[in-house]
Amino acid sequence: MNMITLLFAGTLALYSCDSADNGGRQQARVEEKEAPVVQAPEFNADTAYALIAKQVAYGPRVPNTPAHYATGEWIIKKLREYGAEVEVQNFQMRTYDGKMLNLRNIIASYNPGAANRVLLASHWDTRPFADKDEQDPKTPSDGANDGASGVGVMLEIARTIHQAEKKPGIGVDMIFFDGEDYGQPDDSGLPYQDNTWCLGSQYWSKNKHNPNYRANYGILLDMVGAEGAKFAREGTSMQYAKEIVGKVWKAGNRIGYSDYFKYVNAPAITDDHSYVNAWGNIRMIDIIEYNMNNPDDYFGPYHHRHSDNMDVISKNTLKAVGQTLLHVLYNE
Numbered sequence: 001m002n003m004i005t006l007l008f009a010g011t012l013a014l015y016s017c018d019s020a021d022n023g024g025r026q027q028a029r030v031e032e033k034e035a036p037v038v039q040a041p042e043f044n045a046d047t048a049y050a051l052i053a054k055q056v057a058y059g060p061r062v063p064n065t066p067a068h069y070a071t072g073e074w075i076i077k078k079l080r081e082y083g084a085e086v087e088v089q090n091f092q093m094r095t096y097d098g099k100m101l102n103l104r105n106i107i108a109s110y111n112p113g114a115a116n117r118v119l120l121a122s123h124w125d126t127r128p129f130a131d132k133d134e135q136d137p138k139t140p141s142d143g144a145n146d147g148a149s150g151v152g153v154m155l156e157i158a159r160t161i162h163q164a165e166k167k168p169g170i171g172v173d174m175i176f177f178d179g180e181d182y183g184q185p186d187d188s189g190l191p192y193q194d195n196t197w198c199l200g201s202q203y204w205s206k207n208k209h210n211p212n213y214r215a216n217y218g219i220l221l222d223m224v225g226a227e228g229a230k231f232a233r234e235g236t237s238m239q240y241a242k243e244i245v246g247k248v249w250k251a252g253n254r255i256g257y258s259d260y261f262k263y264v265n266a267p268a269i270t271d272d273h274s275y276v277n278a279w280g281n282i283r284m285i286d287i288i289e290y291n292m293n294n295p296d297d298y299f300g301p302y303h304h305r306h307s308d309n310m311d312v313i314s315k316n317t318l319k320a321v322g323q324t325l326l327h328v329l330y331n332e
Helices: 045-058 066-081 144-163 199-206 235-254 272-278 315-330
Strands: 011-017 026-032 085-094 100-110 117-123 171-177 217-222 231-233 261-265 284-288
Touching: 045 066, 045 144, 045 315, 066 085, 066 100, 066 144, 085 199, 100 144, 100 199, 117 144, 117 199, 117 272, 117 315, 144 171, 144 217, 144 315, 171 199, 199 272, 217 235, 217 272, 217 315, 231 235, 235 261, 235 272, 235 284, 235 315, 272 284
Parallel strands: 117 171, 117 217, 217 284, 231 261
Antiparallel strands: 011 026, 085 100, 100 171
């Protein structure tokens, strides 16, 4: 859809006459106007939902499995179909229990020549075991919300930008991180090890696909599709990129999604943005579900459980996140 300028930049000076008590002097009165607002294209939640369902249909995307490989090939194909310049970063990393994983980060770029860039990211793998579930904790779940939802939203943003008559005035990059969810479980029986989660973002933050790559800021999506999800201001995001949290939360509230983007602070967590911030030196925030009613299980009752399937996915939540991100991108 066309971008429409709704408001004009600048300020409007208004003048009023004072009373006779102050000699009738005329004083300028400045009324601040909000910054211009550009109408972003519509985010299609139905398509995003279908993109999530397609990933789930491959089966759990556990590294070193056929389903994982096939899903990666599909993501690459869709991104090229959506007009992106795609680069695949193949690498190996060892897990907490000694397994060697064959991994790949998938990087897509739009308007690659633009100096001003925004980075979107999500992980596309699934956890190898549903270790929070009381039944079959050693087998993986579908990972519909934890993994597939962020990928589905990003792919739909890619499709929307590709098909839109007007493009964002910036460069947009997307990284689909691998190996995020292979972290050490609490009951592994092994001594605790640092940095067992987020293997793809660890690798990329130290080995960027372009050594000189920079972005103005980044936005990570993790578990962004569940019915009734609430997104609080996560602690690591607030530490490294408080103003970006403010920008995104203001955008979500401004266009009608205040039920999702809550002005509530949440604890800091380790997620892909942790390494992009600390090692990659790019300010990145995390949009991630925070269950405010149960801080002991604040990622939701389906987190790392077999109930993380398509039944928990809500098109309303996908719309809230996707439309907010498009609004941010088109108003840079």
